[in-house]
Amino acid sequence: MKKFFSLGALIVFLSVSLVHVTFAAETEAEMRAALEKQLSAYEELIKQQQALVQGKQSERQSLERDLDLINAQIKKARLGIQARELAISQIDNQIEDKVGVIGDLTESLEKQRQSLGQLLRQTQEIDDYSLIEMILSNQSLSEFFDDLENFQSIKSSLNGSLETVKVTRTDTEEQKASLEEKQISEEKLKRLQEQEKANIEDQEAQKAEVLTVTKGEEAKYQALLQQSQKSAAQIRAQLFEVSGGGGAIPFPDAVAFAQVASQKTGVSAALILAILEQESAYGANIGSCTATEIVYGKQVMHPDRDQSIFLALATELGFDVNTQPISCPWIRSGERIGWGGAMGPSQFIPSTWAYYGGIVGSGTSYHYDKNSDYIRKLTGKDKASSPFNNQDAFMATGLLMRDNGGAGGTYNAEWTAAIRYFAGWNGPSNSINYPYGDNVMKRRARLEGEIKVLQGG
Template sequence: MVWRNIFKTIILLLIVSGFLIPGAFVSAQTPQQQERQSLEEELERLEREIQKYEDDIEITQQQKKSLQNEIYILQNSIRKLDLQIYQSNRLIGDLRVQIDDTATSIIRTEEEIGKVRTQLGEILQRIYEEDRKTKLEVLLVGDQLSDFFDNLMALEAINTKNRDLLSDIEALYEYLGGQKEALESEKGEEEYLVKISLLQKEESKSAKSQSENLLEITKGQESEYQKLLQDKKKQAAQIRSRIFELIGVPEAPTFGEALDIANIVSSQTGIRPAFLLAVLTQESNLGKNVGRCYLRNTSNGSGVVVATGRAISRVMKPSRDIQPFLLIVGDLGRDPLNTAVSCPLSYGYGGAMGPAQFIPSTWNAYKDELSDILGKPADPWNVSDSFLAAAVYLVRLGANRDLYGAEWCAAVSYFSGNCSRKNQIAYEFYGDSVRAIANRYEEDIKTLEGQ
């Protein structure tokens, strides 16, 4: 019968649609679980090896200063950093697999939504066509009176399933929204992990350079090393004249000049000078590794690499940073299309400005407070202004509290946005590295003050 064939087709469509629910996309796969377990075991092994090197370094640091011990510390630091770099690369690789899986799942979910919408459209079209028929037409089409009641029952079943389909679509859209949020979160984590890896490579490079320089200065002789330790005046002169590398400024100050600025900022904010200098060192290490770019398109945020002129997208996030950036450079009389900012990594956006590496939207939130202190518009590319901006921000994050972990947590927050338990674990290297740099700078400052 025509009626029965029509409704049989519709009911089959409805039965198929019953499988199009979000749960179908999230079932765990045994190979993935095995791979995850294998990765976790490898990371635990790496953590144990890294901890062993850290313990060895700490023990050696407590022993008498000798050339052999100093070289041993640097060599162990390099080995530890090599493990940390490998660990970061494994995490980045795993996260990129997750990103690809999530992106694929989003595509599948969108396809399933399209299928359900098509099926729903077909059903609604059938209902619309049947609703246009008069009761007399319906009665005349059926050979028997029972056909009429069969059709009524089928219509009722369709209306019920129609509501179920709408519910499924809502669930699919909700699931899709969750997937898109997860994808953005995963991309953000990948960006931070890449930055951590860059810092680890920079620190490893620095440790190798220190080892080579130490051997060159002492010619591998313990007596020469001890002379170097005793010559405080020479040490102080070397420390004071050492270049303090900063990103985003035409001429980097010496360590002595940077310390003078940090001391002034410390008197204004209560921040510890060595800690402030350590954070700025980390940010400059990041900045010089990601490169410098010019914004070229104020609509979509694309631009070019300063060094090569190569076109690049995502120099600045349009919805968040372009308008604040235009306001900042406008107040300073700078050309927005020829003012260098950081380039983007593989995911996320660039746009960080000057030595303190503030993104425009964050700088905009502090610029009035900074201008009140300075008595002029604050300039993120000015060394003194950027030092003050970093200090004010770090104080807001609790860095001036008299607690051992306060500075560490403020450093992690400066890097990642907050000091949640998750970020403490994920970005421990950044906090530890800032603390280690600050400790070295504190020793340098003591040498300068005691000369």
């Protein structure tokens, strides 16, 4: 009878990847220490500039005040760019570490599969070898019992190896999900960088124009402000761009939708418009896809989180999933990052829309429930709310901004809610997200002025 090899050799490698993971974590902590210190310093300076900006905004409008405000905004923006460069550097290092860990786990998983195959083959040999053959073999009694003990050990190791493969596979998937989150965070920061650099150029040009025209004289500056004010006719004629393939709608219509949402949610109409305008600007380069497309080897929409909800929406609303536009995943340097699937003007993903729009269920089974459709209740419609309908989308934005704390009416409450709309509930705790809130509030101030002119106020 053939002898079976040592079981220890089959499973000794299982802990190798854990050694690498621990070492990588320690190395990462050491490498990040200096960056963390720098980032904290930048964040403190940004907060100081934020306080200065808010203080200047509360002062009476004058040439001196507005030049100070522009200078403070430019300085704050430049500090933000430096902070985000550090944050992007950190994320790059974290992504590199994640890729290394995934590689180690994948290699470990392959070795475990090979070991499992060997154990399965040995188990089959045991099952095929009869007790009579054992007894008739040229073995001593002690060798016979040694083999019986080995048989039991092999079967026990088979169960252990199966469990190890399961754990390693789970760890690998978790690391891949974490890597994807890091890539999405990095892409958001890079988009903010691009937007903030453009803002600085605009502010520098604005400052140069003011100084050229006014030559530092207050009276000339006040005259310039008067000339720059749009008339009611100009505002009435302008269009309001919305995301999600809806194109543009007349500005008075957009104001009417926002005011209805404001009355129901307590969120300023100008703030709702500012969020939607910002989303349109922010998502302009993402593009338009459909749920059935394959982009860089994957479906556009997250298969577990969003697809079943999207199909339930299609069933209720009657749209064709093969043609209905949704946002594409981000692509940078020929690499896909994260998932697409954001819908309509509010750019909600299906799982977010479900909370307000009456899609209920779990797993892969979802359906529309009229009693859970909060948007429908607030708009007073007699049909299911749709993320692709402007009135419904405006109401949804108002609801989310309300839940983010944006109904307080103060600058800080609205600014905080805007950042949460972009980066989640904890977004305001990280200064690298501040530019999104800053840009929304700038838009809000302009839009509020235009609404007043439009309505004769």
